[in-house]
Amino acid sequence: MGLFDLLARWPLLRQVKTGDATALGETAMSERSRSLEPRTARADRVVKSVCPYCAVGCGQDVHVQDGRILDIEGDADSPVSRGRLCPKGSATFQLVTGTHRVKDVLYRRPGGREWERIPLEQAMDMVADRVKRTRDATWEATDAHGHDVRRTLGIAHLGGATLDNEENYLIKKLFTALGIVQIENQARI
Structure with a gap:
């Protein structure tokens, strides 16, 4: 490759030669930039x-x-x-x-003094078990007057404002199906 060919590849000379003062066209392109895609x-x-x-x-x-x-x-x-x-x-x-994303949960056992890391799946199973146990232990089929209430007052839910309407709708349906009546959302408070 000669000196002229080498200089012809230089974008500034291509701009001057073609009159592309803004360098927004073909003169600003290189072989690498032509091969790029989103x-x-x-x-x-x-x-x-x-x-x-x-x-x-x-x-x-x-x-x-x-x-x-x-x-x-x-x-x-x-x-x-x-x-x-x-x-x-x-x-x-x-x-x-990101590699920095946390994929485990910090858990401190009852009476424990130290936090330990447990897998997210294990933590989710623990939450589900505790919800079931609490619901079973605090379930009310009828109130003091004998009216059917089918509810638990042992669990409450406070939702976050980062959820959209559809997610809040599904959460409300889930907790209502579980018999939870104390359901609120931070976005409304």
Whole structure:
């Protein structure tokens, strides 16, 4: 390759030669930049989601390939955010896929002085067992007047504002089916 060929590959000389003062066209391209494509181009599907950070409920598009998340972007179809995400929402991909993500739970046994790490699955099983035990132990089929109430007052639920309407609806249905009547949401308080 001669000196002229080498200089012809330099973007500034291509700009001068073609009159591309802004360098937004072909003169700014290199072989590498021509081969680049967005991470989302390889996605086999896009799953609609909601940002988990605050009560605004910005829409997100989760780009997935072979069951693995490639990228998370703002959902342009969302009437709430119209494709825009705040810095926290933009970092959701790192939250979901980052190596720093916590995959276990800190647990301190009754009477214990130290925290121990247990797998998330074990913690979920422990919560389910405790909900069942508490519900069974505090179940009221009738009240003091003999009226059917089929409820438990031994469990209450306080929801968070990061949940969207659909998630709150499902939680309300679940807890009502369990006979829990003390159900509130932080977004309303």
